Amino acid sequence: MKWVSTRRASPPVPFIDALFAGTAPDGGLYLPERFEPLPAPTLERLRSADLVTIGTVVGTHLLAGDISELQMGALVRDALDFPIPLVQVTERVWALELFHGPTLAFKDVGARTQARLLHHFTDGTPLTILVATSGDTGSAVAQAFYQVPDSRVFVLYPEGQVSDVQEAQMASLGGNVTAVAVAGTFDDCQRLVKQAFADGEVRKKVWLTPANSINLGRLLPQAFYYFLVARLRQPPVVAVPSGNFGNLTAGLIATRLGLRVRRLVAATNVNDVVPEYLRTGIYEPRPSVRTVANAMDVGAPSNFERMRAMYDDDLERMRGDVAGAAFEDTRVVAEIGRVYKEFGYLLDPHGAIAWLGLQQVLATDPKALGVFLATAHPAKFREVVEPAIGEAVPLPSTLADALARPRHSERLAVSPAALVDLILR
Numbered sequence: 497m498k499w500v501s502t503r504r505a506s507p508p509v510p511f512i513d514a515l516f517a518g519t520a521p522d523g524g525l526y527l528p529e530r531f532e533p534l535p536a537p538t539l540e541r542l543r544s545a546d547l548v549t550i551g552t553v554v555g556t557h558l559l560a561g562d563i564s565e566l567q568m569g570a571l572v573r574d575a576l577d578f579p580i581p582l583v584q585v586t587e588r589v590w591a592l593e594l595f596h597g598p599t600l601a602f603k604d605v606g607a608r609t610q611a612r613l614l615h616h617f618t619d620g621t622p623l624t625i626l627v628a629t630s631g632d633t634g635s636a637v638a639q640a641f642y643q644v645p646d647s648r649v650f651v652l653y654p655e656g657q658v659s660d661v662q663e664a665q666m667a668s669l670g671g672n673v674t675a676v677a678v679a680g681t682f683d684d685c686q687r688l689v690k691q692a693f694a695d696g697e698v699r700k701k702v703w704l705t706p707a708n709s710i711n712l713g714r715l716l717p718q719a720f721y722y723f724l725v726a727r728l729r730q731p732p733v734v735a736v737p738s739g740n741f742g743n744l745t746a747g748l749i750a751t752r753l754g755l756r757v758r759r760l761v762a763a764t765n766v767n768d769v770v771p772e773y774l775r776t777g778i779y780e781p782r783p784s785v786r787t788v789a790n791a792m793d794v795g796a797p798s799n800f801e802r803m804r805a806m807y808d809d810d811l812e813r814m815r816g817d818v819a820g821a822a823f824e825d826t827r828v829v830a831e832i833g834r835v836y837k838e839f840g841y842l843l844d845p846h847g848a849i850a851w852l853g854l855q856q857v858l859a860t861d862p863k864a865l866g867v868f869l870a871t872a873h874p875a876k877f878r879e880v881v882e883p884a885i886g887e888a889v890p891l892p893s894t895l896a897d898a899l900a901r902p903r904h905s906e907r908l909a910v911s912p913a914a915l916v917d918l919i920l921r
């Protein structure tokens with residue numbers, strides 16, 4: 497199978513090229529040339545399968561010819577070594593909890609699988625991964641590559657500007673992970689990373705690899721967990737809390753592979769350019785606004801281009817599959833309190849937006865069942881959740897352990913030469 501650019505202006509490439517490229521030469525994003533649905537008996541078997549089996553079958557199907565089922569199985573077992581439970585919350589609503597990985601957010605699924613895919617396809621050539629972070633992505637990427645053979649990770653973050661927990665998650669690993677505290681802003685970190693990638697001398701000496709969120713290695717594994725909703729007695733409405741729309745795009749991919757859902761819900765905070773597109777047909781990216789669900793504060797969602805390409809720009813067809821919904825902070829916070837009180841279920845701000853989007857669609861569809869994706873552990877957003885419910889939220893052991901471990905960061909001036917020294921040291 498070949499992989500094609502959403503802009504159709506650069507040639508189709510084999511998977512390995514798409515995996516290491518990030519964006520296509522024409523600036524587009526890679527998608528498979530076509531989606532081949534899984535055979536009906538396989539889909540039936542997956543309804544009762546566990547996550548590792550699903551990942552093995554779906555992953556091998558997507559990468560047919562590029563990786564064996566045995567290799568994919570080993571890779572998925574190593575990457576997805578944490579549970580993704582489907583938890584019943586009300587008579588007709590379930591939470592798919594994606595936050596039980598090492599950084600307690602759903603990005604662990606994509607980042608951990610991506611790390612192992614990159615390693616698999618390099619045949620032992622050492623990789624150097626360089627990322628700039630304002631907090632969350634860096635900790636997920638650092639944890640994802642931690643102890644992956646033949647890889648070294650440098651995570652650049654603005655000194656003093658990430659949360660205590662985030663710094664602990666990046667700087668307490670050691671081994672092949674180097675945390676780099678830059679005496680500057682997040683933009684400085686990004687600029688340093690860009691300059692290193694553009695440095696021909698560095699690239700002669702080490703194989704620099706980006707680990708960004710538009711990469712296929714991160715996107716495709718997110719299709720796996722959608723198949724867990726096939727356990728329910730009928731295809732549900734599935735609500736997805738969205739920022740860059742990688743998660744929702746993965747849901748669309750799952751349905752093209754044969755998963756049956758009633759509808760997907762693109763749920764956002766007030767950064768609502770995609771729900772607006774669904775409502776008006778006009779797509780107008782704009783600067784992002786800060787909200788309580790800050791992992792979704794995105795004004796120009798990177799994966800929207802993939803969504804559009806998957807529908808050949810046909811708005812009506814997209815509307816048939818995807819409903820939009822957007823919510824303000826006050827509503828989100830109030831709902832966290834209400835749901836905790838009424839159902840004893842604790843939502844984080846991102847999951848709460850998906851829950852709200854789901855309720856909106858279920859209200860017009862009385863026979864439907866619903867699933868919302870819970871993307872972060874509520875303890876990661878204690879400053880929002882605790883006032884909403886009027887109670888303390890205990891820190892899970894994964895976070896408490898990270899906070900207790902010793903930390904080490906390399907300190908770096910905003911200097912491309914100093915970064916090169918560090919990488920080549």
Ligand SMILES: *Cc1c(COP(=O)(O)O)cnc(C)c1O
Binds near residue numbers: 846
């Ligand atoms: C990144 C993130 C999202 C948004 O996911 P996208 O794939 O960018 O739409 C939602 N919730 C949490 C907790 C996240 O970290």
